[in-house]
Amino acid sequence: MASSFFQRLFKPAQAQDAPAQPPALPELIIAAQALAQSLRSGPHGNRRAGDGHEFWQFRPHQPNEPASLIDWKQSARSPSPDLLWVREQEQHAPRPLFLWVDSSASMRWQSTKTLPSKYNTALTDALALGQAALLGGEDVGILGLKSHFNGRQALPRLAHNLINHAPHNPADTMQTFPSFAGLPPHAPLLLVSDFLWDNAMMDQCLTALATHPGPTALLAILDPQEERIPFHGSIRFTSCEAEPNLTLPATESLHDAYQTRLKAHFAQLQQGFGGARSFFRFHITSQPARPVLAECHHFLRGRA
Numbered sequence: 001m002a003s004s005f006f007q008r009l010f011k012p013a014q015a016q017d018a019p020a021q022p023p024a025l026p027e028l029i030i031a032a033q034a035l036a037q038s039l040r041s042g043p044h045g046n047r048r049a050g051d052g053h054e055f056w057q058f059r060p061h062q063p064n065e066p067a068s069l070i071d072w073k074q075s076a077r078s079p080s081p082d083l084l085w086v087r088e089q090e091q092h093a094p095r096p097l098f099l100w101v102d103s104s105a106s107m108r109w110q111s112t113k114t115l116p117s118k119y120n121t122a123l124t125d126a127l128a129l130g131q132a133a134l135l136g137g138e139d140v141g142i143l144g145l146k147s148h149f150n151g152r153q154a155l156p157r158l159a160h161n162l163i164n165h166a167p168h169n170p171a172d173t174m175q176t177f178p179s180f181a182g183l184p185p186h187a188p189l190l191l192v193s194d195f196l197w198d199n200a201m202m203d204q205c206l207t208a209l210a211t212h213p214g215p216t217a218l219l220a221i222l223d224p225q226e227e228r229i230p231f232h233g234s235i236r237f238t239s240c241e242a243e244p245n246l247t248l249p250a251t252e253s254l255h256d257a258y259q260t261r262l263k264a265h266f267a268q269l270q271q272g273f274g275g276a277r278s279f280f281r282f283h284i285t286s287q288p289a290r291p292v293l294a295e296c297h298h299f300l301r302g303r304a
Contacts, residue, residue, distance in 0.1 A: 028123060029159055035128035036155075038290055039297045040135050058085045095188060096139040096148055097300060099126045100178050101162060102193030106240040110285070111225040118221045121285045122192040123162065125219055125293060129190055130162075131155045132297050143178045143189070177204045186214040188300040195220050195269055206272035217279040217296050220266065224286045229258050 061070050061084035071087040078085060107119040116124075130140045134155065139148040142162055149158045183189065189212060197205070209216055231251040238245050248254065270280050279299040281292045
């Protein structure tokens with residue numbers, strides 16, 4: 001089978017509908033908020049004493065400190081009646097989470113109108129994880145933009161900027177991999193795409209990821225017909241982007257070859273950036289988002 005079939009999604013010629021558009025902003029925000037609430041957890045600890053809400057340690061009370069700091073319950077257990085204890089809370093240190101969503105034309109595809117497009121799914125997933133971080137007291141940034149977003153009410157602005165940071169005419173634009181310039185070295189990073197890229201962009205991605213020491217999560221968004229092709233007979237495919245059209249005879253005979261090639265493609269991606277600081281999962285657009293987002297959220301918070 002032609003390699004371009006695996007590099008970019010081809011759309012069956014008998015379904016010539018216009019590419020799916022992003023959801024209306026209010027719908028996108030509502031969906032992301034609902035998912036984020038189910039993922040919600042506390043802020044990152046900095047493993048230092050501070051003004052957070054998580055217990056850090058007990059330490060001896062100092063003579064120059066007010067008595068209001070004394071933990072009398074713990075002090076009652078002290079082996080010496082003269083030794084009083086202070087309960088310290090862990091310092092809260094915001095860790096900015098950076099997001100990137102592939103907005104290329106192939107991401108706007110959906111196999112049926114009953115399913116969301118890959119781009120809509122990618123936006124919802126990214127914003128849900130972003131909102132979960134905001135609810136946890138973290139800052140959220142968009143790869144390629146200088147501004148950060150913070151606060152529980154920042155989701156609408158984050159969504160607006162994430163959508164409008166994409167090319168204005170995605171039907172005519174092939175996504176390029178973003179620059180990591182300005183990305184803090186240890187910041188958590190979330191990349192959401194179908195990752196059905198050609199070798200040049202795959203190499204560019206892996207080279208960039210190799211330079212980033214922070215935790216990096218990749219969510220691969222696939223339509224069910226990409227996960228396992230259902231076609232039979234001769235099918236003409238038209239490209240969503242710049243590749244030439246492709247006609248394949250007896251497509252049912254190519255199912256096994258497709259699965260082998262698809263697995264090899266993603267194995268190359270996972271092996272190229274694997275390690276304790278990396279996370280990779282699929283999200284098929286016909287499947288619930290919460291299980292994979294819960295795993296991803298825990299990883300980005302350093303709890304995987």
